[in-house]
Amino acid sequence: MSAYTWWLAIGFLVLGPLVGALLAGIDRILTARMQSRKGPPLLQPVYDVLKLLEKDTLVVTHLQSLYLWGFLFFMLISGFILFLGSDLLLSLFALTVSGIFLCLAAYSTNSPYSNIGSARELMLTMAYEPMLIMVALGFFLVSGSFRVSDIVQGSPWQVLQLGGILIGFLFVLTIKLRKSPFDLSASHHGHQELVKGITTDLSGTDLALVEIGHWYENVILLGWLYLFFAPWGLAVALPISIVLFFAEVLVDNTHARLTWSSALRVSWWVTVLFGVTNLLVLPLIGHSS
């Protein structure tokens, strides 16, 4: 761990929300343009959160705020580990714990909407988690280490070696970003059968915490995507990963929502078809370790 990675990790803690908010703002503008609308200002997500801080917070149970702080805390831990260049698996586990805390917060509020929302969220966790573990495993098999600092300095051919895993990861990224066709636990749009899903009973400061957590999450996921292309250097890898990241907006706007059962089935099929196959053929196409 060099001074550089320490700065990167601290930079994530401080500037993470700003980058995440910009990603969210660009996302909203792109979505609007795809629907031939003008769309909100770039900083709209920031205005939204600052507004939520001005509003009253309706507390259903005091547990909800505790769980939401847990959600944010483990999200920070996950990103800190990732940007410090440390263990990728540990970062993944912290990310999962953080997701579980969000489900707990939704369960604690007792609204039927948020209960069904968090049940679906757990179902989605089941759908994307195998693929995420396979991503970490793939990096290990290619670079011989789970450490992010080693993966970044891996072979330039790792994208090709991990081609199937990249496709699988892009697929589950849609679930992680809560995009259609997998936005069944908490949609960005209010008018649906679950109102707002997991965030239905959260208001004011609590809702602001969820938003800030999601900003951090988006930066972490962009970081994961970046890892595939990292050996090519920042100037090439970052634009590629940003373009792939915003390709999700196109998917979001061109797909209708799936039911939880088909979402689970489809994502496991993709995991097996691309992820497992890739891992199986990896010894044949050679790796550096």
Add this chain to the structure above:
Amino acid sequence: MSFLKKSPWVLHYAATSCNGCDIELLACLTPLYDVERLGIVNTGNPKHADIFLVTGSVNEESRKVVENLYAQMPDPKVVVAIGACALSGGIFRDAYNVYGGIDQVLPVDVYVPGCAARPEAIIDGVVQALGILEERAKERKRQRRMVRA
């Protein structure tokens, strides 16, 4: 400055409306008017809403829902009545089953006339509501300070 003005989230409820005003209201969200450029988002959730947009003349059934939704909205909040029926009962005013106006059951801040109210008028009503919302936010901040002191 209050950020409520930059990000007003609205809740829409049709209280025994004929749906004429509701269609005009939803037209505001379409590409032609696109109120999201002003940061306005139509939330289906009272706990996330800042502005309550109500249409229709309100009868006993919808009164319960309207009051419930209003009670669930966190302060600061404003109510905008949209359309002739929401203002006074409109052509249903003399019907035995309607209250005749949202202000019979809720404190209304802005009245948007019309049958049906035009999208431009609705957007204008929401913008006027923003001024009231900002004053409420200031008042709420003062109240919070007094509670703490």
